[in-house]
Amino acid sequence: MRCTPLTPAHLDAVVDLAVAALRDRTRLAGPGSTPPSDPAHIARTSLEPYLDGDDRFAHVALDDDGQVQALLAGIVTRLGPQDAEYTYLAPRHALAPLSAWCARDPRSAVDALPVLLDAARASLDAASIPRLNVQVLDGDWWSVGLWRSLDLRPDTSFALRPLAAPMHAPVTAPRVRAALPSDLDAVVRLCLDEYSYHARHTGSGLAADQDAGTAARIASAWFDHGTGEDRERAFVAVDGDDRPVGVTTAHVLTAPGGSSSAALLPSRYAYIGLTSVAASARGTGAGTALTAHALGWARSLPDPPDAVGLHYVADNVLAAPFWQRRGFAPALTLLTDAA
Incomplete structure (x- = not known):
């Protein structure tokens, strides 16, 4: 796998991956959730801001043919004591929300996410951001297990x-x-x-x-x-x-x-x-x-x-x-x- 920053040329392919991921994750959702009527709009709206690069990072993994296999993106946050979020979040951290990481299939995830994680960690280290948080759906045991195998540990749970x-x-x-x-x-x-x-x-x-x-x-x-x-x-x-x-x-x-x-x-x-x-x-x-x-x-x-x-x-x-x-x-x- 080859890793490169996300560019507009990758966006359509990444949106396709994100739509497939959203549909898979929706099948794991519990009562009260509402299946999206336009998942492509949701995916594109979520991902376009990562093209800016201002307090964000985004990398894609490409196979030998240059096809996008996976995405890992996130938002960088810096907080001070006067910010309300300072009372419950680490002062300097990056968040990869569920909508900002995906892979073409489980095999691609195994191959690509370690490479993407290394690239993200390098860019965050350069920006003096010591903490990367990745959001996972607890019902997706495959993804949870993969991230845990990469030495990520549970931090905060949203429970119902x-x-x-x-x-x-x-x-x-x-x-x-x-x-x-x-x-x-x-x-x-x-x-x-x-x-x-x-x-x-x-x-x-x-x-x-x-x-x-x-x-x-x-x-x-x-x-x-x-x-x-x-x-x-x-x-x-x-x-x-x-x-x-x-x-x-x-x-x-x-x-x-x-x-x-x-x-x-x-x-x-x-x-x-x-x-x-x-x-x-x-x-x-x-x-x-x-x-x-x-x-x-x-x-x-x-x-x-x-x-x-x-x-x-x-x-x-x-x-x-x-x-x-x-x-x-x-x-x-x-x-x-x-x-």
Whole structure:
């Protein structure tokens, strides 16, 4: 295999590969997904921005006849403490989303992806980007196994469960209520605790120098419980003095019609965001009570979605087993080449 940067001359061939990959992956999608009516438009719209090269990389693998056999492309991100994404992403990283890598067939993937990975890593090293994340569909065991064989490890999982599946708050758990603006300081402390835990105890690459002002700016948008279902809102678990000892957020996400997300995931689902329980309250049932409350909020909607999703860091020894025991199964996972 010969590796070369993506050019407009390759685009039609790459779109054909991406369309075939999207159709194959759609067959692995679960309930609630919507098969795309125009996969070629989705593929072309997703791939054309990689021709620019500004904070992006894209390489194709060619066979001896010059035919495109595979693609690996990605987006480079640089973040600072004032960016909201800095609270849950590594400051400097590149992401190869599911729509930006594909191969003609499994054999081509085995031959081409190692070559493409080496080319991507070389270009990222030159740009001082230490981390490459590749998104995989968990139902695609062939691709997951191939990337794992190339020394990528699980980083973050997007997990789903049926909203209707049972889960009840323990009887003796702390009380849960809607978060109020007066809870802001306590919620910010819980957020910073969560960020700090990931920075110190996981391989997520999250930076330790989190900014309290950024956390406050993010959390201040969570207190309006009268807005539509698509607005994130917070719930807090409180102690006997009504002081927050845990927090979670929830809202409903709807994938744009005709997008690859709608084809591979439920097109509408409830989403549980940041969830943090103070160390003093762990083991009291606060986390389960918060989750049950968020699920109850979603079930109470006039048109409840069928599924609920969330993200967790794969090597977070507190969060990963917690969510798995409560029925969340990985649907999409980021694999990373970071140590």
